[in-house]
Amino acid sequence: MERYHSRKIEGYWQEKWQETELYRSVVRPDQPKHYALTMLPYPSGDLHIGHWYAMAPSDCRARFMRMRGYNVLFPMGFDAFGLPAENAAIKRGIHPHVWTLQNVEKMREQLRSMGAMFDWEREAVSCLPGYYKWSQWFFLKFYEKGLAYRKRSPVDFCPQCNTTLAREQVWGEDRHCERCSTPVVKKELDQWFFRITDYAEELLDFSKIDWPERVVTMQKNWIGKSEGAEVIFQLETGDELKVFTTRPDTLWGATFMVLAPEHPLVEKITTEPHRDTVREYRRQAERQTEIERLAADKKKTGVFTGAYAINPVNSERIPVWVADYVMMGYGTGAIMAVPAHDERDLAFARTYDLPVLEVIKPMEGVTADGELFIGLEDGVMVNSGPFSGLPAPEGREKVIAWLEETGRGKRAVNYRLRDWLISRQRYWGAPIPVVYCPSCGVVPVPYEDLPVLLPEDAEFLPTGESPLKHHKEFLHTTCPKCHGPAERETDTMDTFICSSWYQYAYLSPYHEGPLPFAQEEAAYWLPVDQYTGGVEHACMHLIYTRFFTKVMRDLGLVNFDEPMLSLRNQGIILGEDSEKMSKSRGNVIAPDELVERYGADTVRAYLMFGWRWELGGPWDSKGIEGVYRFLHRVWDLLLAPVPGSGEEGDPPAEAIKALRRKVHQTIKKATDDLTEFSFNTYIAALMELSNLMAKVKKDLYQTPAWTEAAESFVLLLAPACPHLAEELWARLGREYSVHNQAWPVWDKELAAEETVEIVIQVNGKIKDRVMIPADAGEDEVREIALEREVIKELLGGKPPRKVIYVKGRLMNILP
Template sequence: MAESYIPQQIESKWQEKWEADKLYKAVIDPTMPKFYALTMLPYPSGDIHIGHWYAMAPSDVRARYKKMQGYNVLFPMGFDAFGLPAENAAIQRGIHPKTWTLRNIDRMRTQLKSMGAMFDWEREAVSCLPGYYRWTEWLFLKFYEMGLAYRKQSPVDYCPNCKTTLAREQVVGEERICERCGTPVVKKDLKQWFWRITNYADELLDFSEIDWPDKIRTLQTNWIGRSEGAEVVFKVAPEDMLAEAGAPGTGVPGEGDLVVFTTRPDTLWGATFMVLAPEHPLVDRITKPEQRNAIADYQTQATRQTEIERLSTEKEKTGVFTGAYAINPVNGERIPIWVADYVMMTYGTGAIMAVPAHDERDFAFAKKFELPIPVVIKTEDWDGEPLEEAQPGEGVMINSGPFDGTPAPHPAVEKVTSWLEDQGKGKAAVNYRLRDWLISRQRYWGAPIPMVYCDKCGAVPVPYEDLPVLLPDDVDFMPTGESPLKYHEEFLHTTCPKCGGPATRETDTMDTFVCSSWYHYAYLSPYYKDGEPLDTNSIPWDPEEAKYWTPVDTYTGGAEHATMHLIYTRFFTKALRDAGLVDYDEPMLQLRNQGIILGEPRLGDCVEITGEWDGATFRAQEVKVYSFKDQADWPSAGRSDNRVCGEVMDRDDVSLKVRVKEETEEVDEGALVVVQIKEGLPVIIPGKEGVGNLGDILYHLEVEKMSKSKKNVVAPDDLVTTYGADIVRAYLMFGWRWELGGPWDSQGIEGVVRWVHRVWNLIQEEPRDRVPVQPEDEDTLLRAMHRAVKAVTEDMENFSFNTAIARLMEYTNAITKARAALWGTAAWEQAIHTLLLLMAPITPHMTEELWAYLGKPYSIHQQSWPTWDEEMLVESTLEIPVQINGKVRGKITVSADADEETIKAAALAEPNVARHTEGKQIVKIIVPKGKLVSIVVKK
């Protein structure tokens, strides 16, 4: 009798042995091809949750599969350990962020180890340790040296709840709320550090060297938002330039020049007014005295509008005339200059030429303020009447001087652009939506920005040899909106590295995305050269390791990082390349995203309560509970003077929300009743002895993201205790399409449980009733084996994990069928060895145990991945369907090498086919090789 399968015993046993044997230590071996597999590192929030498993377990499976295929695999793990939650814990609970973080990391490392992944823990890197963040600081200095870092005063998004600035991509939705806490952000004018990611905008649009999902490529492309067009110079009408306007305008080339960016220079002749953003520097200088007040009011209102929540969903155009005019450079017309908030200071030049006939926004504005709308592009269906709406489509240029008759937009745009260049009135230009990366955060728990401010010398970088700038431990965390470091005298005051005079340190720290932009390099040699002094020529990692392992071959993680981490890390590697630190353009060659596991939906229990009404609420005297599992036995829902009955939709300490109408009925106001339950009131659960309490009652759960407050969290630790890691790994692969994810299904896992147990018993238990071997048995089994090897290999390669498991289940079924006849034969041995090898990456412990049981050499994880023989897949006879006019009417069995005529004859002879062709004219017969027979008949 076989040993029963007790995963709790075998899993820890093998995990200990693998660790002791350093089975997964990744060591450079120039004789082997390398494979750098990487999965996004977790934030140490406290517990590993099912989402981490869903992301990491299949990634581990694939790393193991690559290892068996003969690659030298590096599969590291670490922690993204700086960030707000640690600091919030400090504020709320008085725990130091470092203590909180390191404690969580210890806990999560242990939890991760229960997964049985092949992580090389000797390469673990934790971004909040000085050995790590001094290199983050070093990289800042490098970027500064390269001219990629700069500091400027600018309006930034600020979360009043987190008390820190946010990068643009951390502000979400139309309501512009903080991604982390949902608080509406406000604008603050602060001096901040930026990185010139825009230098790489064009290069970031090029995905030709990487195999990344279309979705991510599209998101990044849209985020960068490249648009081609022209910059055109409009002159302010000379009489409108004010005498006192002496100072040169910021970002404006010539005195009184208004530069606009347009994607449609071919519509220049239709520009009948101009619009400046309220913050545009020229506004104050050109506004006529009589318009001063109106403009000033409008500017104030516009500023406030970004600060208060934008309530209005309809965006009625607003604006104020400055009183001044500009000259349209192509036809010399005087056109009014307006100020309106539909023009953004942050895009293009903050000024536009308005062409109402061919731009929807300009059209709406012109309609509202009764400005002329001349047509300059004649579209096919234009009847010559005034336009009802803007016509941005294709057409032919009219009323456009020398260009009349030119097809627009092409080649009109190109022709007009080069004409403008010849005339010195404009030039071709490219604009991006992407803006420089704001990295300053007014927080303590982040990598310090290694800069010093001196009254004499200004901003001075901390010398490389003085790194790291260490975070002091004794900091007061009370949030003020400024970095806590600002109030730490010892940290704040320093001497200027240049002149030796008194100076202060930068007290802002870096966005944590900086740390995670280079962690895949940190894994190569964690905390490299810790303690040794640095200089400008240092390298943050062991160059030999980098040369062998990088770039990353396969990167897996969530698609939610598309416009943040995944764009920053590409930028980083391009900057590192320009710094001479790497010799390639892209950090990760292949990227795949997994989906999200949501909470499991579930009915609530049913309660039948007697009591009495008190206004709209019902006071309970007795509560009877019926389990959500036995819906058939529920008493019928409803409400009366002394009774309320229905499903529990929600619950708190003193009340239940009960749905008093049946599922099928329309839900209205009266469908939910709030029942007040006094503390200690007995709760009667039929079939259960004694009294329960309110906390025993389960309430209705919808499909939602898992969260502690919704109490729909699936804890991997519990699952491992119940089922073992192997089964959880396999189920996470089998239950959903990996890239989509979906709601958790606690019953679905049973299928995987049965499968794994079946394999376990299949190999260990000799069949009780043997049957004689039939001649074709061996072929059938081996054919199934070769099929499985092929299918599983292809599925692994394509991240199609659910079908890989399905194929393995199919193969297991085939072996089960062959068992009674073939047990103990050579073919049997081959079949079960192959099954174990194919399953080894998925269920590493259980296959290792069975491999040892069969007396095979340790370790199964050092064996080669099986290969298949195409010839073995071919069957000698085929069953193929016969269609008549596209409908299947029968099936025939023919030998695989039968010629077309034989197949046709067999098809026509099939009784049901013959019945359907009788008395009809056969038009033609199509025979795609080995697939089917298609007969076309006519009456």
């Protein structure tokens, strides 16, 4: 008999699927829809095993939903702008455009070899003008709504990538670039920002989405909401100094003020005798942030300005200091220091011998850790004038009310989240559609002039300035308003903008018309039902795309609040040495070679079977052999005839029952597991069924029970191994295509066990096992159990004190 030959059948069916447009997804208003989406790849030119690990199980899930009767949209595209293309150009002299499109072409082929149900008619490539026209369109809409603005400020700059970065793209303690791991430096630049902070509060609401707790927590931490009060301190110079505090109940304990070195008031309020030291300190601080932020020895330094502030609650005169432990970028860039109840303030006070005044005492029964009551939120206010004696949480509210009444402050909320810096000083991105006119100022490019085309013939050398700046024809333009000479913005947009709306682009790629996507498609498919991808995007892409969708809703483009209703993260496949895969380590697993050797179906099934999907782990080249053997066994099991079958008498009724039982149990298990993304146990269940089928094959081959088992098996296998299932389906004489069949339904009665083994415990220890009818009641089981020799002996003729019975599982007898 012909053996399982993966390469032959996979190529054949991939062509057939394409010819018959099996995976075209079209709007069918009478059918429930399911929009399954997996994160789009960057076209690096090589699909690696991580892509497979993300996409193949996602495809399996999408196929499962399709068989369950949903009209499924499962699109694919490319996040095609970005640095590697430009770097390749610099290094090897290939134009980014050529490099990228070649890579897209290659990866398309690699993706096809996976046998996924992607609808290629909906493919979108973000570097094509028909796509980035709309990325620019969104910029203009954001600008119109006041959500895009230009501002000069100290920003993070990656000296390796030669561009500024968003706060989200700066990682780790050493504040390195997310792409190249180089530590970033600060630069004072004019940059475009998106006002994501306007949506901070709404982004904290996760009630409408089923996302992993992990991602929700990371986003909550990232947004970093803290509630408290803004308090106004009068300075003796007559200036007002605003500070943010989460602890207005500790106001009476404020014994000094601290300004960030960059605080605008510093220069103004510093008195003559202190001017030189303060200036020197500021210079030092500035240098330090640029040179080495790593100095995490946390020694507090600062200088006195000579100025004094008046504490609004008790009119105490308190000194104003400058210190670099206060950051300009958070709150107001100034704090009231309460050394008695804040660790950092205490360290500072100890260093410079400033007074420490205790205003919160532990509640009765609670003892403070040290001599002071640092950081804890409960306690009783003391030394706080009329508020003394109040519990601290209540005090906070009362003090805020009092501040508001007396005009000395107000309730305030602060977020850690910063506005999204979207300017990049690179060539390979969508140009920011703005013109600078000497007489009209900042002028947005009119919608009808979109796209602002990226010129092909730029010099993309990494100078730290945008290459477009040196492209004269691009740079020089006319003002859309006054038609006088003007200059274009030469920075391009962060590629995360392109990926913030790609799920909408797939609906009608490169859409022509007044809006970025077709409304009739949107009305049917949106929002995304199931999103899958890596957790590393928790605080970047996944926040940005939520932000985009909320803005789109406010623009009237969509009528929902969240882009993706459900999200699942896969883990990471490591090299066989348990290290992260990398070319330099030489531990990279190439999927193309695996497909060549084992076939796509084996690779798919192994990626599902080998690990818990959300965890991932090290590759095991022996493990994939096991799955390969399994698929070979399946082939022989379903296709190899049993010589002389059907000749000798009736098949045993018990075996038939057992087989049917297993089939229906497996249907249930597979259904539950795929619903829950438990791919490994789903494959294991198929293996169990095939093991049983192998055992009973010689007795039951070609009986109706066998046929039912065989067909069910193929249907259950179809989402995981689409090619093999299609081939088996055809060879079993069924009509094309297996992927248009309905998912099998399990029959509760057939799946039910007739007899079950229950465990008999005495005092919680297993002493005996006995088969009982599954529907036996407690009394019946008790009778059987107490008659067992072992149990009788252990009880010594006495009646048991107590008997616990768990139906169909166990009986625990206490003597």
